[in-house]
Amino acid sequence: MSYIKYEQNGFVGVLTIDREKALNALNSEVLADLDAALDAIDLDSTRCLIITGAGQKSFVAGADIGEMSTLTKAEGEAFGKKGNDVFRKIETLPIPVIAAVNGFALGGGCELSLSCDIRLAAENAVFGQPETGLGITPGFGGTQRLARTINVGKAKEMIYAGTKVKAPEALSLGLVSAVYPAEELMPAAMKLAERISANAPIAVRACKKAINDGLQVNMDEAIVIEEKLFGSCFETEDQKNGMTAFVEKRKPEPFVN
Numbered sequence: 125m126s127y128i129k130y131e132q133n134g135f136v137g138v139l140t141i142d143r144e145k146a147l148n149a150l151n152s153e154v155l156a157d158l159d160a161a162l163d164a165i166d167l168d169s170t171r172c173l174i175i176t177g178a179g180q181k182s183f184v185a186g187a188d189i190g191e192m193s194t195l196t197k198a199e200g201e202a203f204g205k206k207g208n209d210v211f212r213k214i215e216t217l218p219i220p221v222i223a224a225v226n227g228f229a230l231g232g233g234c235e236l237s238l239s240c241d242i243r244l245a246a247e248n249a250v251f252g253q254p255e256t257g258l259g260i261t262p263g264f265g266g267t268q269r270l271a272r273t274i275n276v277g278k279a280k281e282m283i284y285a286g287t288k289v290k291a292p293e294a295l296s297l298g299l300v301s302a303v304y305p306a307e308e309l310m311p312a313a314m315k316l317a318e319r320i321s322a323n324a325p326i327a328v329r330a331c332k333k334a335i336n337d338g339l340q341v342n343m344d345e346a347i348v349i350e351e352k353l354f355g356s357c358f359e360t361e362d363q364k365n366g367m368t369a370f371v372e373k374r375k376p377e378p379f380v381n
């Protein structure tokens with residue numbers, strides 16, 4: 125039995141963390157299943173991935189506290205690395221990843237959403253990094269990605285004080301791009317994923333790489349990263365298709381690469 129469900133809808137993959145009884149908390153098995161499910165995605169035929177949680181209540185309520193409760197220092201470090209490796213795989217997946225946050229996104233759940241490119245939330249979504257109340261730091265990248273995603277002072281408040289943020293505030297902080305009634309979340313995520321998938325796939329992947337790699341370096345190096353990727357697009361059929369169609373005042377053929 126896997127803790128991950130995966131469905132392919134045309135160019136869009138939908139990956140569901142499926143451990144509803146424990147509010148989709150991430151234990152070692154869930155992380156291993158998630159890792160395997162990511163490896164199994166056919167990147168030739170998938171242009172966008174949506175990640176969500178099973179049920180109506182929770183995206184992911186964190187790393188598994190029961191499992192962590194008896195860890196030693198070395199085991200804690202290894203557990204952190206396990207989560208970090210999987211989340212880094214999501215962050216660097218060549219295709220865009222949308223988190224459809226359908227409830228609690230606490231600790232490792234908030235961190236999972238932060239490893240995705242775009243976060244959409246249901247009205248009942250709650251974000252938080254409650255780890256200091258458990259005697260630990262965030263362990264799957266929260267100190268780094270939250271501080272890079274929202275205002276640093278607010279990230280620090282959320283992490284030091286364990287302040288939880290509900291969907292409307294998450295929207296005002298820029299932590300999520302949009303908030304929907306629960307039943308509209310997945311259709312909205314699907315619609316966005318389809319709009320992304322309708323654009324030139326090599327160009328979309330190049331944009332993800334340019335943004336992510338560029339954010340790691342200074343502006344002089346970052347613009348060179350963009351220049352190279354921009355140039356590489358001119359070798360693609362999609363560029364010929366898209367630009368010829370514009371010049372000829374018609375719609376492009378569906379993008380193929």
Ligand code: CAA
Pocket residue numbers: 145146147149150185186187188189190207228230231232233235254255258261262263264266
């Ligand atoms: N780990 C393990 N089990 C969890 C869990 C977690 N993070 N979160 C929820 N569960 C389990 C509960 O133990 C409970 O199981 P049982 O039915 O067997 O008792 C089940 O899920 C349902 O949870 P509750 O009964 O607590 O549901 P609730 O509606 O009363 O509360 C909640 C919901 C506020 C999310 C609450 O479950 C909660 O506070 N969970 C923990 C949240 C948390 O602290 N997350 C951070 C974990 S640390 C971390 O993630 C470290 C890191 O960065 C890597």
